[in-house]
Amino acid sequence: MLNAAQLAEFEQNGFLKGDVILSASxxxxxxxxxxxxxxxxxxxxPVLQHNMRPEEADALYKGMKMSVTEKVIQIVNTWMASDAYMQQCAHPVICQEVAQLCKTDTLRIWHDQIQYKPPITGGPTPWHQDHPLWPVIQPADLVSAWIALDDAVIENGCMWMVPGSHKWGDQQKYMASDDKFMPYHRQPGFLPEGAEVKAVPFEIKKGxxxxxxxxxxxxxxxNRSEMKRRGFAVHYMPGHTVYAPTSAHPMIPYVEVKEGEIMAGEHFPVVYNVG
Ligand SMILES: O=C(O)CCC(=O)C(=O)O
Structure with missing residues (x-):
């Protein structure tokens, strides 16, 4: 259970580190x-399994420049392929904490995803906001839990976050990054007053x-290191999330409800309910 200081930190920054909740085994x-x-x-x-970045890029390995085919292996809805991942989605500590962050009594899975960046060839996951990629569900108040299956550190491509950016609305089309992967805003005048685009690393320990x-x-x-970087994200919907068919998404074929209805159904299972 998160304490008041943790809830305040999430409210201020839009992200928060939880505990190590999984044992090594x-x-x-x-x-x-x-x-x-x-x-x-x-x-x-699963619903989808592919390489998000089948591109050639230069990499330095042991002092030598080499060309690699970049890989970020994405698997969507691992829970549909594996009971162990389904249990992980319903982890009682995570669900209770996400429910606190969402201020809800019910959680459903929108979808989950693995992002695996292999050693040396692991590619980048571009700067983004999640909800602008999911306009088919509303409102934009979901919370995701990201569980590290390896230590995720700067060297192997941990996530980076921009504190406070969850309060700036949909800024997806203004997002860009420099050659060091640091984000900037294409039209800084469109940012709320006082907003500063300053990224910080979000290193997460295994488990x-x-x-x-x-x-x-x-x-x-x-990931240009010799370590793997495997992360499992679960994107949770609070109890009030509704379907708003606007654009394509890999989960659309699984939707059984009508526009404006709660996004319920066997492919969006309830994993937490204290109502
Ligand atoms: O695993 C990553 O590096 C990115 C994951 C992500 O974008 C997310 O969980 O929303």
């Missing part, structure tokens, strides 16, 4: 399940959870 189990999914060995399948608001600016750079 629990992380090992999730890693083994992930390997089975990556190898296509599970009976049930630890981090939370972020669905409007917080975030992204993660390359």
């Amino acid at each position: 629990e992380v090992d189990h999730l890693r083994e399940e992930l390997d089975l999914i990556l190898e296509g060995k599970t009976v049930k399948k 630890q959870v981090g939370y972020h608001h669905s409007l917080t600016w975030h992204g993660s750079p390359h």
Whole structure:
């Protein structure tokens, strides 16, 4: 359970580090399940499994410049392929804390995702806000839990966050980054008064959870280290999230409700309910 200081920190920054909630053996189990999914060995399948960045880029490895095909392996709805990941989505501590952050008594899974950046070839995840990618659900007050399956540190491409940016509304089209992956605003005059785009690293230990608001600016750079960087994010909907069909999204084929109705259904399961 989060205390008042943690809730205030999230309110101010739009992100928060939680505790280490998984033991080494629990992380090992999730890693083994992930390997089975990556190898296509599970009976049930996720919604999507692909490389988000099949691009060539230069990398420095042991002092030598080499060309690599970048990879960020994204798996969407791991919970549909693996009971262990479903249990993880329903983790009682995480769900209770997300419910506190969302100020709700009910949580459903919007979707989950693995982002795996392999050693050396791991590519960047560009700066973004989550909700502008999900206009099909409203309002923009979701909270995500990001669980590290490896220590996520600067060297292997941990996420970076911009404090306070969750209060600036939809800024997605103004977001850009320099060659060091630091974000800036294309039209700074459109930012609220006093807003400053200053990114901070969000390092998360293996088994630890981090939370972020669905409007917080975030992204993660390359992994040019020899470490893997595997992260599991669960994007939770508070009880009042409704369907607003506006654009394409990989989860649309699974929607069973009508416009304006609560986004319920077997593919958006309730994982927390104290109402
Ligand atoms: O894993 C990452 O680096 C990015 C994940 C992300 O964008 C998210 O969880 O919203």
